[in-house]
Amino acid sequence: MLAGKTRSVSSKLLGVIEIFTASDVALSLSDIARKSDLPLATTLRFVREWVAWGGLIRLDDGRYAVGTRLWEVGVQAPSLQSLRNAALPFLDDLLVGTRQNAQLAILQGFETLYVEKISARNSTVLMSRVGMRLPLHATGVGLVLLANSGQNYIDEYLELPLKKYTACTVVDPRQVRQRLASIRVTGFVRAEEELHSGVISLAAPVHDRSGRTVAAISAVVSVEQRNDRSLDMMVRVAGLGVSRALGFRGSRVAP
Amino acid sequence: MLAGKTRSVSSKLLGVIEIFTASDVALSLSDIARKSDLPLATTLRFVREWVAWGGLIRLDDGRYAVGTRLWEVGVQAPSLQSLRNAALPFLDDLLVGTRQNAQLAILQGFETLYVEKISARNSTVLMSRVGMRLPLHATGVGLVLLANSGQNYIDEYLELPLKKYTACTVVDPRQVRQRLASIRVTGFVRAEEELHSGVISLAAPVHDRSGRTVAAISAVVSVEQRNDRSLDMMVRVAGLGVSRALGFRGSRVAP
DNA sequence: GCAAAGTCTTTCATTCAGTGAAAATGCACT
DNA sequence: AGTGCATTTTCACTGAATGAAAGACTTTGC
Numbered sequence: 001m002l003a004g005k006t007r008s009v010s011s012k013l014l015g016v017i018e019i020f021t022a023s024d025v026a027l028s029l030s031d032i033a034r035k036s037d038l039p040l041a042t043t044l045r046f047v048r049e050w051v052a053w054g055g056l057i058r059l060d061d062g063r064y065a066v067g068t069r070l071w072e073v074g075v076q077a078p079s080l081q082s083l084r085n086a087a088l089p090f091l092d093d094l095l096v097g098t099r100q101n102a103q104l105a106i107l108q109g110f111e112t113l114y115v116e117k118i119s120a121r122n123s124t125v126l127m128s129r130v131g132m133r134l135p136l137h138a139t140g141v142g143l144v145l146l147a148n149s150g151q152n153y154i155d156e157y158l159e160l161p162l163k164k165y166t167a168c169t170v171v172d173p174r175q176v177r178q179r180l181a182s183i184r185v186t187g188f189v190r191a192e193e194e195l196h197s198g199v200i201s202l203a204a205p206v207h208d209r210s211g212r213t214v215a216a217i218s219a220v221v222s223v224e225q226r227n228d229r230s231l232d233m234m235v236r237v238a239g240l241g242v243s244r245a246l247g248f249r250g251s252r253v254a255p
Numbered sequence: 256m257l258a259g260k261t262r263s264v265s266s267k268l269l270g271v272i273e274i275f276t277a278s279d280v281a282l283s284l285s286d287i288a289r290k291s292d293l294p295l296a297t298t299l300r301f302v303r304e305w306v307a308w309g310g311l312i313r314l315d316d317g318r319y320a321v322g323t324r325l326w327e328v329g330v331q332a333p334s335l336q337s338l339r340n341a342a343l344p345f346l347d348d349l350l351v352g353t354r355q356n357a358q359l360a361i362l363q364g365f366e367t368l369y370v371e372k373i374s375a376r377n378s379t380v381l382m383s384r385v386g387m388r389l390p391l392h393a394t395g396v397g398l399v400l401l402a403n404s405g406q407n408y409i410d411e412y413l414e415l416p417l418k419k420y421t422a423c424t425v426v427d428p429r430q431v432r433q434r435l436a437s438i439r440v441t442g443f444v445r446a447e448e449e450l451h452s453g454v455i456s457l458a459a460p461v462h463d464r465s466g467r468t469v470a471a472i473s474a475v476v477s478v479e480q481r482n483d484r485s486l487d488m489m490v491r492v493a494g495l496g497v498s499r500a501l502g503f504r505g506s507r508v509a510p
Numbered sequence: 511g512c513a514a515a516g517t518c519t520t521t522c523a524t525t526c527a528g529t530g531a532a533a534a535t536g537c538a539c540t
Numbered sequence: 541a542g543t544g545c546a547t548t549t550t551c552a553c554t555g556a557a558t559g560a561a562a563g564a565c566t567t568t569g570c
Contacts, residue, residue, distance in 0.1 A: 008304065009264040009265060009268075010264065010265075010268045010301065010304035011304060011307070011308070013264075013265045013268060013269075014268075014304070014308045014310070017328055018308075018328065020328055020331050021327055021328050021331060025331070025333045026333070046265065049263065049265035049266060049269070052266070053266070053269045053273075055269070055329075057334075065332065065333050065334075066328060066329060066331045066332040066333070067332060067334075068329070068332055068334065068335060068361070068363065068368070069329070070325050070326075070328050070329030070332070071325075071326065071329030071330055071332055071335055071386070072276055072329070072363070072368060072386050073272055073273065073275055073276050073321060073325050073329070073386075074321060074323070074324070074325030074326030074327070074328070074329040074330070074386075075326055075329070075385055075386035076275050076276060076280070076321045076386055077320065077321040077322060077323055077325070077326055078280045078281070078320050078321070079312075079320075079322075079323065080323060080326055081384075081385070084385075088373055088374070089374075089375075089376055092347065092350070092373070095347070106323070108323065108327070113323070113327060118343055118347070119343070119344075120344075121344055129336070130330055130336070130339075131326070131327050131328075131329075131330035131331055
């Protein structure tokens, strides 16, 4: 929030709701005011507008949480709908094939945003969640999305301080660059315990009709499945399947 | 829109985005202004705020469509997250068992809102879509939700003019009431070609920890599967499974 | 049970951001 | 090039927004 800078009512209203993507599930009015950097009375007025519209609900304990209305509008996004519709059958294939987790993610700013996630019963528990953002350099899908981005974008991203989540996280810009180059050639990535111990993320790109990489699809499995190389192929095929469903006519399966 | 009535900036901003739940995927500025009942210049300002925030995107042809930001915030809704996480494995079971469509819906106002939908390859094409609202009386999930609502709510709903979608749609309030009573006893509904010819919707309620009906789960299959009564049981079991995952401890499978 | 602290809600004089008719500009079609 | 329609810009005017402070409510600690 830009203290002292003139802000429109609209931007303040939207700033209030935005708090909920980076916060705990439910927040008190005082919390919201603090995080919004708005006076209490002003915050209350905005929160009341959101509640009236359905974007926030008030819980029994007086805190506020996101309501369903935003989702209802948001899910109309054409890009999301077509991507999700194309990907779901293939995510399901991955679920059946791995008995673990399957995910679909897109690029948002300098992060990866999880758009879909389906998990098998008793699967490895993951940090990621639908609607969650995670860093590009430490996730399979993030690396795929980064590898298929423009050079300027990659340069900018690599100027950010890259956080090391585990001993396995690759954060050296030089090494990241080499890795991205390799991913571009192979069209696939295997990230082993780079965000969280015990899990391996296998990811492949999803291309749209024009050949642009619009998402990444992944299977996230336990390290115990490390030697099962058929999983690699499953993910590749899934990525190509979704791409085809989106109208892509190229070929990127065989490295 | 209340012409001539004083409106807050916030409510007007939210009114603009709301247009997109009831409209075509993409709208021109003039369309938005017309549907919002706002002057062009005012509409432009609001649309620009939404674009700046990510709630709307401008397409190549100059029209506007919903962006991903709303979805990203909206999907944080705790009620949606827990419901979806509980339901997905069971929706998948239904998908595998029916080879058709599985859906999860909630009650919103006087309509049912589809929260999740997964479809098998080559399944019967449905009218419903994630984020879509449909009438309670003509859909399996809607009937289940209605049957498990309070008497006042039912009375109010039945005072609305009920639309007849096909020859099979039940719209006589007296008949609807009897049907709802039956659903409450059996905990299940089978809606045959009431919204759309050729499809049968089998639905069961989803209860939360407190026993309240918070959603309905359904399989929507082709009329050719009419005689497969194992599908009924699948849906019931799925409903109970999701309920259990939500902490429900009652029993409603055996009629 | 009571007092203190913290949180939420209301009030209203002041102000500043919002407004929209009309003009200007842009775009598509014939 | 001309026409019609859509979008963008301008700016005098105004009405909605503001937030400090008081009041009301809730929670916590003794």
